[in-house]
Amino acid sequence: MKTMVRSVYLLDGGTLEVESSMVVAGRDFGQLMRVPVQTYLLDTSRGYVLIDTGNNPGVITDPVAAWGAELAAGARPRMEPRNHPYEQLSLLGVDAADVTSVIYTHLHHDHAGGASLFPGAQHIVQRAEWRWASSPDDFASRPYVRTDFDRPDLSWMFVDGDLNVMPGIHLVSTPGHSPGHQSIVLWDAPGLGTLIIAGDAINCQSNIDGNVPPGLATDPGAAMHSMSRLVALAEATGATILNGHDMEQFAAMPKAPHPLSAPVRS
Numbered sequence: 001m002k003t004m005v006r007s008v009y010l011l012d013g014g015t016l017e018v019e020s021s022m023v024v025a026g027r028d029f030g031q032l033m034r035v036p037v038q039t040y041l042l043d044t045s046r047g048y049v050l051i052d053t054g055n056n057p058g059v060i061t062d063p064v065a066a067w068g069a070e071l072a073a074g075a076r077p078r079m080e081p082r083n084h085p086y087e088q089l090s091l092l093g094v095d096a097a098d099v100t101s102v103i104y105t106h107l108h109h110d111h112a113g114g115a116s117l118f119p120g121a122q123h124i125v126q127r128a129e130w131r132w133a134s135s136p137d138d139f140a141s142r143p144y145v146r147t148d149f150d151r152p153d154l155s156w157m158f159v160d161g162d163l164n165v166m167p168g169i170h171l172v173s174t175p176g177h178s179p180g181h182q183s184i185v186l187w188d189a190p191g192l193g194t195l196i197i198a199g200d201a202i203n204c205q206s207n208i209d210g211n212v213p214p215g216l217a218t219d220p221g222a223a224m225h226s227m228s229r230l231v232a233l234a235e236a237t238g239a240t241i242l243n244g245h246d247m248e249q250f251a252a253m254p255k256a257p258h259p260l261s262a263p264v265r266s
């Protein structure tokens with residue numbers, strides 16, 4: 001069936017500065033790297049679909065108030081007013097009310113922080129991610145800010161594994177970084193070919209090149225399998241992989257208000 005996606009936009013949610021070894025396991029212990037916080041807007045024949053929502057916009061003025069001191073110190077966010085999701089959408093003349101669905105790769109602070117900005121949308125996440133995020137083991141609890149997503153005013157749809165959620169928009173279960181992580185495959189997007197929005201299943205090209213999972217993973221073995229699966233899928237279909245936190249790739253891609261225009265090879 002023909003895809004319902006008409007165009008794809010990359011939104012700029014600011015940056016974080018994190019330990020390199022959190023991005024690529026074992027790399028450059030003690031060194032910091034600045035990584036993008038990125039989300040995507042899909043213009044579809046069923047309305048606008050947002051993929052991830054970035055940081056809680058409270059981070060613009062007070063990261064400690066939004067996240068607590070420990071997470072704010074660990075993630076070192078840089079988020080300006082222009083990085084607010086509403087400001088990014090306004091570049092395209094889109095209002096929050098125009099967003100009909102929000103799909104989450106997972107519920108970490110830099111992906112689900114803007115959920116409350118879209119009270120009229122249907123919010124879509126893997127059931128395993130919701131369960132884990134609602135009650136994570138202590139070792140993995142820091143990246144979750146429960147008040148960001150566990151809100152009575154939001155309507156959630158829980159997915160169990162893979163789902164063709166809309167013609168051309170395919171959710172693929174990719175656990176490992178977190179137990180309910182998912183990636184999004186956009187089949188045959190107009191002018192773009194097939195895109196794999198990896199989320200944090202693949203942080204950057206170094207994960208692929210070194211065959212190394214994300215440093216932050218609840219299950220590194222599962223993370224390896226998920227990454228291999230996406231790389232194999234890309235090779236089999238000629239798809240382009242859009243990594244979750246890859247500054248080099250992010251810098252090379254057109255950003256809203258410009259649509260993604262051609263496959264990006266990193």
Ligand SMILES: [Zn+2]
Binds near residue numbers: 106108177200
């Ligand atoms: Zn994450």
